Amino acid sequence: MLRRILVNPLHRSFSYVASQNHLDLLGTNKVKQGVELTKHRGDYLNDFLKTNKYYQFLGTSTGISAVNVVMGGQGRIGPYVGGWQINAMKNRLQETLPDTLHVSPEEPGDNAKEVNNHLNRFVQINHLNGVNISGDCAVLADLEQGWSTPEKVRMSVKNAVKNGITMIHIEDQGPYKRCGHLGDKELCPIEDYIVIMRAANFAAQEVLGSGQQWVKFVSRTDAFSAKRMLYSKNLENPEHQDYRFIDWEKGFSPDGKYVYLKQGLNPETGKKWGLEMSIARTARIVKEGLATHVWMETPNADLNDAKDFLEGVNEYLAQFDMKAQGLYNHSPSFDWDLKSYDSAKVLADKLVHNVGSYLQFGQKGLREYLEKVGDKIQGDDKFSESGLERLYYAVNDHHLSKTYSYNFGEKDYYTALFSEQKFKTPYELICDEIVSERLKNFEPQLASFGFNAHLVTLPEYHVMAFNMFKLANQFKDDGMWAYVSQVQRPERIMYEKNNGYLYYKHQTTTGTGLEAKFNEIVGSSNSNILSESTEHDDEKQRKN
Numbered sequence: 001m002l003r004r005i006l007v008n009p010l011h012r013s014f015s016y017v018a019s020q021n022h023l024d025l026l027g028t029n030k031v032k033q034g035v036e037l038t039k040h041r042g043d044y045l046n047d048f049l050k051t052n053k054y055y056q057f058l059g060t061s062t063g064i065s066a067v068n069v070v071m072g073g074q075g076r077i078g079p080y081v082g083g084w085q086i087n088a089m090k091n092r093l094q095e096t097l098p099d100t101l102h103v104s105p106e107e108p109g110d111n112a113k114e115v116n117n118h119l120n121r122f123v124q125i126n127h128l129n130g131v132n133i134s135g136d137c138a139v140l141a142d143l144e145q146g147w148s149t150p151e152k153v154r155m156s157v158k159n160a161v162k163n164g165i166t167m168i169h170i171e172d173q174g175p176y177k178r179c180g181h182l183g184d185k186e187l188c189p190i191e192d193y194i195v196i197m198r199a200a201n202f203a204a205q206e207v208l209g210s211g212q213q214w215v216k217f218v219s220r221t222d223a224f225s226a227k228r229m230l231y232s233k234n235l236e237n238p239e240h241q242d243y244r245f246i247d248w249e250k251g252f253s254p255d256g257k258y259v260y261l262k263q264g265l266n267p268e269t270g271k272k273w274g275l276e277m278s279i280a281r282t283a284r285i286v287k288e289g290l291a292t293h294v295w296m297e298t299p300n301a302d303l304n305d306a307k308d309f310l311e312g313v314n315e316y317l318a319q320f321d322m323k324a325q326g327l328y329n330h331s332p333s334f335d336w337d338l339k340s341y342d343s344a345k346v347l348a349d350k351l352v353h354n355v356g357s358y359l360q361f362g363q364k365g366l367r368e369y370l371e372k373v374g375d376k377i378q379g380d381d382k383f384s385e386s387g388l389e390r391l392y393y394a395v396n397d398h399h400l401s402k403t404y405s406y407n408f409g410e411k412d413y414y415t416a417l418f419s420e421q422k423f424k425t426p427y428e429l430i431c432d433e434i435v436s437e438r439l440k441n442f443e444p445q446l447a448s449f450g451f452n453a454h455l456v457t458l459p460e461y462h463v464m465a466f467n468m469f470k471l472a473n474q475f476k477d478d479g480m481w482a483y484v485s486q487v488q489r490p491e492r493i494m495y496e497k498n499n500g501y502l503y504y505k506h507q508t509t510t511g512t513g514l515e516a517k518f519n520e521i522v523g524s525s526n527s528n529i530l531s532e533s534t535e536h537d538d539e540k541q542r543k544n
Helices: 020-030 034-051 063-072 084-090 107-128 150-161 190-208 273-287 303-320 336-353 356-373 385-400 413-418 426-449 459-478 480-497 512-522 534-543
Strands: 003-008 013-017 055-059 077-082 140-142 167-171 216-221 228-230 258-260 293-296 325-329 451-456
Touching: 020 107, 020 512, 034 055, 034 190, 055 459, 063 077, 063 107, 077 084, 077 107, 084 107, 084 459, 107 140, 107 150, 107 512, 150 167, 150 190, 167 190, 167 293, 190 216, 190 273, 216 273, 273 293, 273 303, 293 303, 303 325, 303 426, 325 426, 336 356, 336 385, 336 426, 356 385, 385 426, 426 451, 459 480
Parallel strands: 055 077, 055 451, 077 140, 140 167, 167 216, 216 293, 293 325, 325 451
Antiparallel strands: 003 013, 228 258
């Protein structure tokens, strides 16, 4: 029975309050919004990192993807919004655009707003069904290079912070910003970058106030592989931070706008000029109190470069009693499989030719050999027991085979490793196991260097494209069997085994049940929307 209560006689405003039996819908108002959501997520991330080595992010451009990132990750993974995927999938021009700064300042925050709406709906649906799911996560956003404009980065940060974004990265490229994996990148002078980062921090304080650090900023640099820098008269001062990284002998670009950066190794230190410049730039931003995290964009997934970078930053900061954490980009632009196999063959050759007497001691002996000759940066001394067992049998199979021989100079490894053939040689299985163990250990190794935020920038783009192509390719021949075998059957199994996955019931996940409950509460006869639905009938069939 509904009661009508007069709340504000002056404005003749009324409020309808449900009886105790109908509070299940009202209970969903516990979902946080706006700045309170940002603070809650900031606290969540801070608390998470106190007891865990790292937090992960997966790139999303839709609310559906974001919900499943959060629920599938079980509190350990959050959505990443903005940047590359917005350029390609959801920009305000509604075109497919390359990652050459077509993202608008409002789009990261607006993307987060969609993420929040879907997460909130998911929490509400579960609450209605008596399932307590918080949907807690952190959200990372790409704010490009701040559009090289303090006013624009201020607007963008404020919109981001008002929509629950708790971590923001901004890079040091110039106005003609492009994807970190495109060529001929340019940098802005360090003073310009500092101004952008000051504007970003100021904007966050405008929204949140000073004090508690609910939003973390990441200083991202593209100096590792940049080719040039915007010219400023100040750069000609030998005391300027950027001066020593400029190839003054090369002169200016034809249009006079740029100076060129030194390439290759510093002859005095033996280190890459790009690495040293990356360290100097990001360490300066942290020293100024404008970032907690640093990120060096690289053309390859090289753990040695990552380690050298973060150690270099913190070696400099130690004199000021400061320390930075790292964010690492596990970019799909890297061909992880191929490049990992090239590296794995080095260890595989040692196992095939030199493991010798270690094998007589079984898996224990093999582990001792890996600890002796393996690459500790890549975690070869940390193989799992199951991985070590598979590797041991593959190595044994190779050494015990009387007919097996291998010409390492002539065989095309990739043909066997990446084809769908049923048979692989023992050598190929050795490479497979090395690759899988190294990739599994990649993030723990990063964490041991101090990288406590890990990011895959654009998985959604590839997941969507790959799976839709596969479905259509089979659908043309097999019709609905293609959909059932590729999607519906595995999705139903996932739904039945995991209460974090609801999307098999598409009427439920769009909130039909919530609307039905609302109609029931306010007295509408339209209150049985799901009870006679196909979805409801299928549910009964599954139970039977």
